[in-house]
Amino acid sequence: MDKVxxxxxxxxxxxxxxxxxxxxxxxxFLFVFGDWATMTFTLLRPLREIARSIMFMFSDQxxxxxxxxxxxxxYLLLLQWRHFRYFSQIGRAVSHxxxxxxxxxIPVKQNNELGQLAAxxxxxxxxxxxxxxxxxxxxxxxxELITNVSHxxxxxxxxVLGYLGLIEQDRYRDEIELRHYVQIAYEKSKRLNVLINxxxxxxxxxxxxxxxxxxxxxxxxxxxxxxxxxxVPLQEAGMTGHLHAVDKVVTVKGDAVKLVRVFENLLANAIxxxxxxxxxxxxxxxxxxxxxxxxxxxxxxxxxxxxxxxFDRFYxxxxxxxxxxxxxxxxxxxxxxxxxxxxxxGGAIGVASDSTRTAFQVRLPLAPREERQTEQxxxxxxxxxxx
Numbered sequence: 001m002d003k004v005x006x007x008x009x010x011x012x013x014x015x016x017x018x019x020x021x022x023x024x025x026x027x028x029f030l031f032v033f034g035d036w037a038t039m040t041f042t043l044l045r046p047l048r049e050i051a052r053s054i055m056f057m058f059s060d061q062x063x064x065x066x067x068x069x070x071x072x073x074x075y076l077l078l079l080q081w082r083h084f085r086y087f088s089q090i091g092r093a094v095s096h097x098x099x100x101x102x103x104x105x106i107p108v109k110q111n112n113e114l115g116q117l118a119a120x121x122x123x124x125x126x127x128x129x130x131x132x133x134x135x136x137x138x139x140x141x142x143x144e145l146i147t148n149v150s151h152x153x154x155x156x157x158x159x160v161l162g163y164l165g166l167i168e169q170d171r172y173r174d175e176i177e178l179r180h181y182v183q184i185a186y187e188k189s190k191r192l193n194v195l196i197n198x199x200x201x202x203x204x205x206x207x208x209x210x211x212x213x214x215x216x217x218x219x220x221x222x223x224x225x226x227x228x229x230x231x232v233p234l235q236e237a238g239m240t241g242h243l244h245a246v247d248k249v250v251t252v253k254g255d256a257v258k259l260v261r262v263f264e265n266l267l268a269n270a271i272x273x274x275x276x277x278x279x280x281x282x283x284x285x286x287x288x289x290x291x292x293x294x295x296x297x298x299x300x301x302x303x304x305x306x307x308x309x310x311f312d313r314f315y316x317x318x319x320x321x322x323x324x325x326x327x328x329x330x331x332x333x334x335x336x337x338x339x340x341x342x343x344x345x346g347g348a349i350g351v352a353s354d355s356t357r358t359a360f361q362v363r364l365p366l367a368p369r370e371e372r373q374t375e376q377x378x379x380x381x382x383x384x385x386x387x
Contacts, residue, residue, distance in 0.1 A: 007113060015079045023071035027064065086114050094121065102129040152195055156188040163188075198333040202340065212344050213255040216367055219291055220245045222256070223263065223282050230267050237271050238278060245284040250291045251367040258341045259364075262349075265334040266295045266360045274299035274358070290347070290363040302353040310351055311339040 086109060093106040102125055106118040163185040172178045220243075227234075227241040234241050252259075270280045274297025283294040302310060342349045347364040 011112070015076060019072050019075035019079060022075045023068050026071050026075075027067055030067075082110075083112075083114060086110055090114065090118055090121070093118075097121075097125055102132070149195075149199065153192065156192045156195075159188040160185045160192070195333075198337060202333050202337050212258065214253045215256060217252055217254055217256055217259065219250040219252055219284055219293065219364070220248055222260065223284060223293065226260065226263055226267060227282065230271070233268075233271055234280065237275050239271060239275060239280060240278070241267075241280045241282065243282045243284070247284075247286060250284055250286060252291050252345075252364045253367045254345045254364065255341075259345070262338040262341050262362065263293070263295070265338045266362070269334065269360070270295055270297035270358075273297065273302075276300065277357075286366065287363075289366050291366050293362045293364070294359050295362075296357050296359040298357050300358075301355055302351065302358055304353075307351060307353060311335045311349065 090106055093104065097104055104125075105122050108115045108118045108122070163181040166172060167178060167181055167185075172181060223245070224243055227243055230241060267280065274280060277298025279298065281294075281296045283292075283296065285292050339349050342362055342364070345364055347362060349360065349362050351358070351360050353359070
């Protein structure tokens with residue numbers, strides 16, 4: 001039996017006992033006061049005769065019981081009246097809410113089961129309203145996703161079909177122009193392939209269809225290898241990359257391939273928008289119980305209005321940034337995929353940007369202390385080679 005039921009039964013029992021006692025006290029007071037009043041006041045003496053006639057018709061015990069029952073019921077109704085009125089108010093409020101007024105809140109007036117019922121009903125309505133809002137946002141996001149995917153698929157596909165159409169119709173002057181058309185169609189096909197693969201990967205991550213491995217990884221070594229791999233893209237962009245790590249070994253447990261993709265996306269983003277800053281700094285430190293990675297560029301800032309939505313799929317913020325991302329072959333899903341991967345590892349990702357720097361921060365849970373001390377983290381290159 002739960003506590004609410006026990007309290008309700010205890011309160012009802014208390015009201016029954018209290019009503020019985022009050023009925024007895026009131027009945028005794030009525031008999032004593034009535035007898036005294038009819039003897040003292042002349043005007044009340046006719047009432048004394050009426051009372052004697054009634055008592056003559058019924059026995060004293062029966063009259064006492066009938067009067068006690070009437071008083072008992074009256075007191076019980078008075079004691080319960082506050083609950084009955086509040087229950088009726090809750091019922092009317094629920095009917096009002098059922099008509100679609102989800103902003104209405106039932107006032108919590110009593111510290112009992114009815115007050116708890118009102119509070120729970122308010123919580124239920126709040127959750128229902130939140131679910132409906134989430135459903136509307138999901139529907140809107142789905143529509144935007146379909147629109148954006150259609151747009152991003154159509155743009156390179158139109159180019160591919162256009163140049164292949166020129167080739168099929170022999171509308172080129174010489175072999176050099178033919179090879180130029182083929183090269184353009186090939187590049188657009190690669191962009192189309194990137195978009196489809198990213199969309200497929202994002203969908204799988206959202207639907208928990210991708211298993212996450214939990215292998216020990218040394219983030220210091222992983223980030224160092226990535227900067228070496230990105231030496232040529234950085235050089236072509238006129239930039240340099242630097243790793244700032246206090247610890248030579250920072251061990252986390254995760255999927256090397258997935259985490260490499262996270263940091264690749266962030267480095268590619270830093271190169272795309274940080275050219276003016278001429279460098280990318282990667283900071284790594286421990287903040288128990290997390291390993292914290294910051295990838296910082298000093299180029300074009302992210303507008304403040306776009307920051308809350310930067311990890312949304314296909315989010316269209318500043319048009320100049322979007323066009324630059326598109327020209328670089330991005331799918332518009334890189335940051336959304338990075339966010340999904342980091343959260344699947346129990347971490348968090350965020351961004352801060354101002355006129356001087358843009359910093360993407362990734363927090364990943366550190367491996368347990370005993371594993372950090374006894375195991376040797378497997379290099380990211382070896383982990384990726386196993387996949």
